[in-house]
Amino acid sequence: KNVKTKKGKAKIRKAFDLALEAHKDMRRKSGEPYIYHPIEVARIVAEEIGLGATSITCALLHDTVE
Numbered sequence: 001k002n003v004k005t006k007k008g009k010a011k012i013r014k015a016f017d018l019a020l021e022a023h024k025d026m027r028r029k030s031g032e033p034y035i036y037h038p039i040e041v042a043r044i045v046a047e048e049i050g051l052g053a054t055s056i057t058c059a060l061l062h063d064t065v066e
Contacts, residue, residue: 003046008053012042015057022064038063 002008019038026034042059045051 002053003056005053011053012056012060015060019060019064034063 003012016039020035023034023038028034028037038060041062042056045055045059049055
């Protein structure tokens with residue numbers, strides 16, 4: 001799990017920045033910013049499942065292609 005390495009952190013930060021930009025004007029039906037969803041998925045992947053930087057990156061980006 002390379003989450004704490006400099007390379008792992010950089011990968012996650014790059015994915016976060018890209019997801020934030022991709023969802024900047026999007027809102028959920030509840031009115032909250034859409035970015036909350038990929039952040040929550042990333043949290044689950046990291047904290048509850050215990051996966052590494054690549055999986056966290058995928059969680060952050062999973063809705064960017066839509």
